[in-house]
Amino acid sequence: MNQLELLWKLQIHEQRLSSIMENLDELEKGIMVDNLNLRIKRLERDIIKKKNSLKKNDERIRENNLKLKQFDYQLKEVEKSLYSGTITDLKQLDYMDKESKSLRKEINEMELEILSLMEEIEDLKELINEVECEHIKLKKDFEVFRVKQKTKKEELKKEVNSEIEIISEIKSKLEKSALEKYNIAKKNKGYAVAEVLDDECSGCHMIISTSLINKVKKEQEIFQCENCGRILYYKNCICNKE
Structure with missing residues (x-):
């Protein structure tokens, strides 16, 4: 995981x-x-x-x-x-x-x-x-x-x-840097992880670039919304595994 x-x-x-x-x-x-x-x-x-x-x-x-x-x-x-x-x-x-x-x-x-x-x-x-x-x-x-x-x-x-x-x-099981990013985003925004919906961040509703969405889909790194700082996830990648 x-x-x-x-x-x-x-x-x-x-x-x-x-x-x-x-x-x-x-x-x-x-x-x-x-x-x-x-x-x-x-x-x-x-x-x-x-x-x-x-x-x-x-x-x-x-x-x-x-x-x-x-x-x-x-x-x-x-x-x-x-x-x-x-x-x-x-x-x-x-x-x-x-x-x-x-x-x-x-x-x-x-x-x-x-x-x-x-x-x-x-x-x-x-x-x-x-x-x-x-x-x-x-x-x-x-x-x-x-x-x-x-x-x-x-x-x-x-x-x-x-x-x-x-x-x-x-x-x-979380790396220290990942947990720190999560805690900071949670403290600032109330919840830390936001779903990508219709090319938007579900947290702040700002449009996310195609290149960033593609990176999020790969799940190889943790990427944050450039506007609100929430950690981005793509539903098809994660929710189907839940």
């Missing part, structure tokens, strides 16, 4: 290593785990909020039922006096009649409010059940995800070690 082929393989494996390291870094940061945790916490807060609303509605129903009993008692007392025949004063009778109507109105409004609260309670119970089911499912999914994340981390770490070994082996 000549020096150009080794440099090409070195670049491939360094890019693979970089990609694996990025994936591993994302897993180490635990962004997805944090997002799942946030979703679980939101659901837990939502459950607490809905249960508090349920508790308040239960308390309001109890309070209203007590008031309703008081209104019922007052209404019975008023109507007992109203229809007993013992009261003959017209003003008093008129006052008691109005009081009776007012109490009936209060009772009607109270009963409607209790019915409304009971409907809200049923809706809240249904919503709480839905959210709790979602919460349970998400927690199960979270545990499965954590196991998968841990397994994935171990796999990526193995891949990192494998790529490091391959890179080290390739470098050991």
Whole structure:
């Protein structure tokens, strides 16, 4: 394997290593785990909020039922006096009649409010059940995800070690001058080896002379783009061997 082929393989494996390291870094940061945790916490807060609303509605129903009993008692007392025949004063009778109507109105409004609260309670119970089911499912999914994340981390770490070994082996076979040219081009341009495409350097897109392309095809020496300094390779020469 000549020096150009080794440099090409070195670049491939360094890019693979970089990609694996990025994936591993994302897993180490635990962004997805944090997002799942946030979703679980939101659901837990939502459950607490809905249960508090349920508790308040239960308390309001109890309070209203007590008031309703008081209104019922007052209404019975008023109507007992109203229809007993013992009261003959017209003003008093008129006052008691109005009081009776007012109490009936209060009772009607109270009963409607209790019915409304009971409907809200049923809706809240249904919503709480839905959210709790979602919460349970998400927690199960979270545990499965954590196991998968841990397994994935171990796999990526193995891949990192494998790529490091391959890179080290390739470098050991490279001549010092070839590796120096590679490192300088990589430092200056981000990646060191550029493919010749349609008589152009794929790195900077400048036209390459026919004579230089012919030299690159022979693979006998390392040639660099006269414009960007990247090491040139010709696809038909190298990629078919990869």
